Amino acid sequence: MVNSETKVLVVEDEPLLRMAAVDILEDAGFLVEEAGSGREALRVLQAVPGLHVLFTDIHMPGEPDGLALAHQTTKNFPATGIVIVSGHKVLLAHEMPLGALFLAKPYEAHHVVSYVRKVVRFV
Amino acid sequence: MQSGAKQPAPPASNRERFLEAVLASATDYAIIAMDVHGLVTSWNEGAHRILGWTEAEVIGRPASVFFTELDCQDGVLQREMRAALDQGRGTDERWHLQKGGSAFWANGEMMPLLDADGAHFGFLKILRDHTEQKLAAEKSRADAEFLRGVLASSADCIKILDLDARLVFMSEGGQQVMEVSDFNAVAGCPWPDFWRQAGNAAAKKAVETAKAGGVGQFQGMADTFAGTPKWWDVQVTPILGADGQPERLLAVSRDITEAKRAEEQARLLSDELQHRVKNTMAMVQAIVRQSLRTATTPQAAQKAIDQRLAAMGRAHALLMRDRWTTSTLRSVVDCALDLHDDGAGRFRIDGPDVRLNAQAAMSLALLLHELATNATKYGALSTQEGWVEIDWAAECEASQDAKALRLDLTWRELGGPPVIPPAQRGFGSRLIERGLASALEGNAVIRFLNEGVSCHVTALIKGSPD
Numbered sequence: 001m002v003n004s005e006t007k008v009l010v011v012e013d014e015p016l017l018r019m020a021a022v023d024i025l026e027d028a029g030f031l032v033e034e035a036g037s038g039r040e041a042l043r044v045l046q047a048v049p050g051l052h053v054l055f056t057d058i059h060m061p062g063e064p065d066g067l068a069l070a071h072q073t074t075k076n077f078p079a080t081g082i083v084i085v086s087g088h089k090v091l092l093a094h095e096m097p098l099g100a101l102f103l104a105k106p107y108e109a110h111h112v113v114s115y116v117r118k119v120v121r122f123v
Numbered sequence: 124m125q126s127g128a129k130q131p132a133p134p135a136s137n138r139e140r141f142l143e144a145v146l147a148s149a150t151d152y153a154i155i156a157m158d159v160h161g162l163v164t165s166w167n168e169g170a171h172r173i174l175g176w177t178e179a180e181v182i183g184r185p186a187s188v189f190f191t192e193l194d195c196q197d198g199v200l201q202r203e204m205r206a207a208l209d210q211g212r213g214t215d216e217r218w219h220l221q222k223g224g225s226a227f228w229a230n231g232e233m234m235p236l237l238d239a240d241g242a243h244f245g246f247l248k249i250l251r252d253h254t255e256q257k258l259a260a261e262k263s264r265a266d267a268e269f270l271r272g273v274l275a276s277s278a279d280c281i282k283i284l285d286l287d288a289r290l291v292f293m294s295e296g297g298q299q300v301m302e303v304s305d306f307n308a309v310a311g312c313p314w315p316d317f318w319r320q321a322g323n324a325a326a327k328k329a330v331e332t333a334k335a336g337g338v339g340q341f342q343g344m345a346d347t348f349a350g351t352p353k354w355w356d357v358q359v360t361p362i363l364g365a366d367g368q369p370e371r372l373l374a375v376s377r378d379i380t381e382a383k384r385a386e387e388q389a390r391l392l393s394d395e396l397q398h399r400v401k402n403t404m405a406m407v408q409a410i411v412r413q414s415l416r417t418a419t420t421p422q423a424a425q426k427a428i429d430q431r432l433a434a435m436g437r438a439h440a441l442l443m444r445d446r447w448t449t450s451t452l453r454s455v456v457d458c459a460l461d462l463h464d465d466g467a468g469r470f471r472i473d474g475p476d477v478r479l480n481a482q483a484a485m486s487l488a489l490l491l492h493e494l495a496t497n498a499t500k501y502g503a504l505s506t507q508e509g510w511v512e513i514d515w516a517a518e519c520e521a522s523q524d525a526k527a528l529r530l531d532l533t534w535r536e537l538g539g540p541p542v543i544p545p546a547q548r549g550f551g552s553r554l555i556e557r558g559l560a561s562a563l564e565g566n567a568v569i570r571f572l573n574e575g576v577s578c579h580v581t582a583l584i585k586g587s588p589d
Contacts, residue, residue: 014402015486019554020409023416034557059398061482061585087401088394106405109412 006106007048009040009064017105022057028113035094036056038064045073053116055086057105058086060108061076071095083112083117130584142241146507153229156368161186161200164245173229173252175222186248191226207233207246229259239448245488259547270294283362284372286332288314289448291371300378301350311346314374319344329359329514333372342379345549355385403439407432417550427550430496431489434459438488442481450484451476452530456513463499474515477528487532493532493551502576503539509575511536520583528584530565536575544571 002065008030008037012018015036022032033048035041037060045051058066070082087105089122096102101115146154146167153173156165163186166178174189183187187200194200195216203383206213213233218226231250235243274281278298282290290312299307315326322343329339339359346352354378361369410431418424441450441458453476460470479487495504495511503509515532555578556565561581572579 011483014406015554015557016406016409016413016489017402019557020412047460087405088398106400107409 006052006053007033008049008055009033009035009041009044009051011035011038011054011060013037013057013060023074024109024112025055025116027109028116029096030116037062038066038069041069042072044093045077045080051077052120053081053083055083055112055116056085058084059088059092067091067095070087070100073104073107074100078122081116081120081121083115126354131572140571145546153231153248153250153252155186155248155250157186157204157248159245159304161204163188171249173221173227174219180222186521189221191218191220193425203248204246205231207235208243211235215248219250220393229252231255242430278357278378280376282314282374282376284314284330284359284374286369286371288327288372290314297376300347302351304348319346326357326359329357329374333359333361347378348415350508352563353380388569403435406435413550413554415475427496431460431492433462434489434492435485437461438485442484450481451478452487452515453512455479455487456491460495460513461489463504464493469510470502471510474513474532475517476531477517479528479584483506483563483582489566490555490578490580491534491555494576497549497551498536498539501540502542503536506521506539508537509539512574523582526585530563530582530584531582532579532580532582534576534578536577539575541573542571542576 006029008025010018010021010025010032011034012021013036018036020036022034023077025032030053031052033044035044038056040061041054041056042064045054054070056069057064058068064072066084066086070084073080074082082100083103084091084100085103085105085107090104091102099119099121101119103111103115135309146165146169148297149167150169150172152167153170154167154195155163158164163181163184166176173178178186185200187195190200199217203213203215211234215229215231215233217229219229221227228251229250230247233248235248236245238244240272254409270305274294275296277294277296279294281294282297283292285291293301293303293306293309297303303309312540315323315330318326322341322345322569325341325343332339340352340357342356344352344354355529357374357376358375362371363517364370369419402447411428414427414431415424418427437458438455441454451471452474456472465472491513498509498511503511513532515530517528517530519547520527520529545552551567555569563580563584564584565580567578568581570579
C-alpha cells in the first residue's frame with residue numbers, strides 16, 4: 001500500500017521533535033509536509049490534496065489540539081489515516097477516530113514508520 | 124408532735140393520732156408548722172432528719188433559723204408567708220442551712236393554716252431535700268453547656284437527622300461552615316438533597332447504612348447555603364434509642380475543600396512533570412538522532428550532542444529558576460552564549476529586557492546556541508578579531524489570544540573570515556529556519572553574506588508576560 005508517493009503530514013509544536021519525525025519518515029521514503037500547530041495543519045490539509053497520513057502530537061497550544069485535529073481530519077478527509085502521538089497521556093481506542101493508532105513518546109524510528117504504514121489506506 | 128404556745132392541746136382523737144402517725148412517717152419531708160409570726164410550733168421527724176435540729180431545739184424559734192443569712196436579710200421568709208396568705212401558697216426553692224451550717228437545696232411550699240372558722244392561725248411549710256437533684260441538674264446543665272461549646276467550636280458540621288434523613292439539628296460551628304444564617308429556614312429539609320450529582324446517591328446510601336446500624340462514609344461536593352461549592356468528608360452513624368435501635372442519625376461533615384485542591388494541584392503537577400520528562404527525553408532522542416545523522420565523524424557527533432544537550436540543560440535550568448513559567452530575553456541570550464564567550468567582549472548585545480514564556484525561551488536558547496556554534500567553528504568567533512552583534516526590538520501587540528509580544532531579533536557576525544555558503548543546509552540551519560521559526564510563530568532567515576553570517580528572526584510570542 002505504501003510507495004514513494006505516500007504523503008504524510010507531521011504536526012508537532014516542538015521543532016526538534018518535528019524535525020526528527022520528518023527525517024525519520026523522509027528517510028523511509030515518504031513525502032512529508034509539516035506543521036507546528038493544529039491551525040497550521042488545517043491549512044496544509046486544505047492546501048495539499050491527497051495527504052495519506054496525519055501524524056500528530058496531541059498536546060499543542062492553541063485550537064485545535066491534536067486530538068480535535070484528528071477527528072476533524074477523519075470527518076473531512078476520511079481516506080487519511082491517523083497516527084496520534086503523545087508523551088502526556090495514553091489514548092484508548094474509543095477516544096480516537098476509527099482506525100487511528102496511538103504511539104507513545106518517546107518513540108523509536110521503526111515504530112514511527114511501521115505505524116504510518118499500518119494506517120495508510122489508499123495510495 | 125407538740126402544740127404551739129397559743130393553741131391549747133386538744134384531746135387526742137383517732138384522727139389526730141392518725142395525723143401524727145402520718146407526720147412521723149413522712150421522713151422524706153420536713154413538715155413544719157409556724158404561728159402567724161413565723162415562730163416554729165411543730166417540727167416533724169422528717170424536719171429533724173433533713174435540717175438536723177430536733178423539735179425541742181427549734182420550737183418557738185423563728186423559722187428563719189434554716190434560711191441563709193442573705194435570704195434572711197432579703198426577707199425571703201416574710202415574702203413566702205405573704206404569698207401564702209395572698210395566693211394560698213408560697214413556693215420555696217432555694218438553698219437552706221442545716222444545723223451544722225451545711226447548705227442543702229430545698230424544694231417546698233408554704234400554706235396558711237386556717238381554723239374551722241377560716242381564721243388564720245399560722246403557716247405550714249413542707250420541704251424536701253433536693254440537693255442531689257439540684258446538683259445533678261447543674262451538672263447536666265454544665266455538661267450540656269460544655270457539649271454546646273464543643274459543638275460550637277468544632278469546625279465540622281455536626282447534624283442530627285431523623286430516620287427520614289431530615290435535618291433536625293445543626294451545630295453552631297456547622298452553621299458557620301455551611302453559611303447558614305437561620306437554621307429554621309433549613310430545619311426539616313431532606314439532607315441528601317444538599318448533595319450534588321454522585322454525592323446525592325452516596326448520601327442516601329450512607330443514611331441507609333447508618334439506619335441499619337452501620338457507619339456510612341463518603342466524600343462529595345455540596346454548596347453551602349450561601350452557594351459556595353465545597354468538598355466534604357462525611358460520616359453518618361446511628362444514634363441508638365433505649366431499645367438499641369437507631370432512633371436518629373448523626374451526620375458529621377468535614378470541610379476538605381483545601382485538601383482536595385492540594386490533591387488536585389499535586390495530581391496536575393505530577394501529570395505536568397511526567398509530560399515534561401517524557402518531552403525532554405523525546406527532545407534528547409531527537410538531538411542525538413539529528414546530530415548522528417549530520418555529523419561526519421563519531422567524535423564530531425559526540426561533541427555536537429554534548430553541546431546541544433548542555434545548551435538545552437542550561438535553558439532548562441534558567442526556566443526552572445522561575446518555576447518553568449517565564450524568563451527574560453537577556454538572561455536567555457546570556458545563558459545560550461555563555462559557553463562561547465571567551466571574555467574578550469566578542470558579543471555586543473543590545474535590546475530591551477522583556478519576559479518570554481517557557482517555550483519561546485527554550486526555542487531562542489537553542490537557536491542562539493546553533494548560531495554561536497556555527498560562528499565558533501566557521502564564522503566570526505573562529506578568529507581573534509571577529510565579533511557578533513545581537514540586538515532586538517520588542518513591542519506588545521494586540522492579538523486575538525490576548526497578550527502577545529512582537530520580537531525582531533538580529534544576529535550579525537562581523538570581523539570574521541570571508542563566508543563560504545554551505546553546499547547544503549546543516550542541522551543548525553534547518554532547526555532555525557524550519558523548526559524554531561515556526562515554534563516562535565514567525566520566521567528566521569539566515570544569510571551567508573561575505574562579511575559574515577546574519578540571521579534575522581521575527582516572532583510573535585503569545586502569552587508573554589509584561
